[in-house]
Amino acid sequence: MGSFLSSLLGGSPAYDSAASSEDSRVTSFHSSARWQLHFNSHKDSSQLLVIDFSASWCGPCRLIEPAVHYMSTQFTDVDFAKIDVDELSEVAQEFGVQAMPTFVLLKKGKEVDRVIGARKDELEKKIQKYQSL
Amino acid sequence: MTLQLQAPSFRVSISSFVSPLRRSTHRHVIRAQAEPSEKSVEIMRKFSEQYARKSGTYFCVDKGVTSVVIKGLADHKDSLGAPLCPCRHYDDKPAEAGQGFWNCPCVPMRERKECHCMLFLTSDNDFAGPEQTISLEEIRESTANM
Numbered sequence: 001m002g003s004f005l006s007s008l009l010g011g012s013p014a015y016d017s018a019a020s021s022e023d024s025r026v027t028s029f030h031s032s033a034r035w036q037l038h039f040n041s042h043k044d045s046s047q048l049l050v051i052d053f054s055a056s057w058c059g060p061c062r063l064i065e066p067a068v069h070y071m072s073t074q075f076t077d078v079d080f081a082k083i084d085v086d087e088l089s090e091v092a093q094e095f096g097v098q099a100m101p102t103f104v105l106l107k108k109g110k111e112v113d114r115v116i117g118a119r120k121d122e123l124e125k126k127i128q129k130y131q132s133l
Numbered sequence: 134m135t136l137q138l139q140a141p142s143f144r145v146s147i148s149s150f151v152s153p154l155r156r157s158t159h160r161h162v163i164r165a166q167a168e169p170s171e172k173s174v175e176i177m178r179k180f181s182e183q184y185a186r187k188s189g190t191y192f193c194v195d196k197g198v199t200s201v202v203i204k205g206l207a208d209h210k211d212s213l214g215a216p217l218c219p220c221r222h223y224d225d226k227p228a229e230a231g232q233g234f235w236n237c238p239c240v241p242m243r244e245r246k247e248c249h250c251m252l253f254l255t256s257d258n259d260f261a262g263p264e265q266t267i268s269l270e271e272i273r274e275s276t277a278n279m
Contacts, residue, residue: 056279057205057219059198059251063260085222092222099249100220117249 024069026052026080030087042079043109048131050123052082053092053102060118061101067120071127078131105130169207177206177216177237178267181252184238185265188246190253194262197275202252203267204276206237220250 029035042049052068054061072080085092085100095104095111103115103123112130115123181203185192192199205219215230216237223229234240241247246255254261 053222055205055219055222057201057208059193059202059205060220060249062201063193063195063198063251089222089224093224097222100222118251 023073024080025072025076026069026082028082028084029091030084032088032090035081035083035088035091038081039109042106046108047077047079048075048127049079049081049106050127051095051104051106052080053085053095053097053100053104054082055085055100058100064101064118064120064123068123071124075127075131078127107133167208169204169211173207173210174204174272175269177203177210178269178272180216180237181206182266185253188238188242188253190246190248190255190265191261192264192267193251193254193260195260196262196264196267196271198251198260199267200272200275201279202250203272205250218250 027038029038054065068080072078083091085097095102097104099116101116101118104111105113105115105126107130112133113126115126181192181199184190202219206216209215209217209219209226209230213226213230215233217223217226217230218235218237218239221235223235229235238253239248241249242253246253248254251260
């Protein structure tokens with residue numbers, strides 16, 4: 001089942017490995033204050049920041065999660081953040097998040113693109129495009 | 134709104150007093166979602182099976198996706214009185230549940246068989262499985278580690 005899903009997601013079997021989750025570079029934020037500090041420090045950097053807006057009971061969020069963890073191990077110069085919209089509702093509101101998952105790509109604090117839904121290939125392409133711009 | 138804005142800073146002040154190990158445990162406790170009632174899970178499970186048959190749609194090949202969404206619907210049924218879509222963000226959940234557009238089955242599903250949550254998938258969807266049934270046991274098993 002797992003490998004079948006991986007093939008549907010268009011990727012490597014590594015998505016299935018528990019290790020990919022443990023090695024994940026995705027940082028979860030649970031307080032507005034911590035998020036604001038992180039976001040402010042990002043504004044001065046040219047690093048690509050990818051924010052994954054998800055929710056506990058969101059099926060597609062669960063489906064794409066292993067792929068996001070895997071991407072975070074592949075794109076080591078990209079900063080991956082995760083925000084639960086029910087925990088940090090005001091941050092989700094600030095970014096105009098309506099459907100989950102929503103991935104917002106930022107450079108120097110400004111949105112350059114976004115991907116809505118569990119669209120792994122589209123997300124990967126956009127990360128590749130913006131990581132070195 | 135005031136409460137929502139204050140809550141996160143309260144968490145920060147608490148976590149700053151505990152050791153790193155305790156902090157991660159504490160964070161986990163905060164993150165853990167309250168389980169929806171078994172009664173609501175069963176109601177939403179039955180509804181999902183019936184609506185899949187009625188609409189000619191199928192559950193995801195990964196029943197974990199189906200299970201999570203059914204529990205999300207049950208959770209909203211418990212807290213809001215209506216099965217508001219758990220895959221969307223709302224500024225005002227009670228108002229949205231009252232309005233009804235995103236109560237399952239939502240208007241896009243009823244009109245165009247579009248389920249963003251991947252609960253009901255048309256057969257041409259890459260993620261559609263062969264089944265229109267899901268047991269309580271399957272739901273329990275696939276959400277056990279959440």
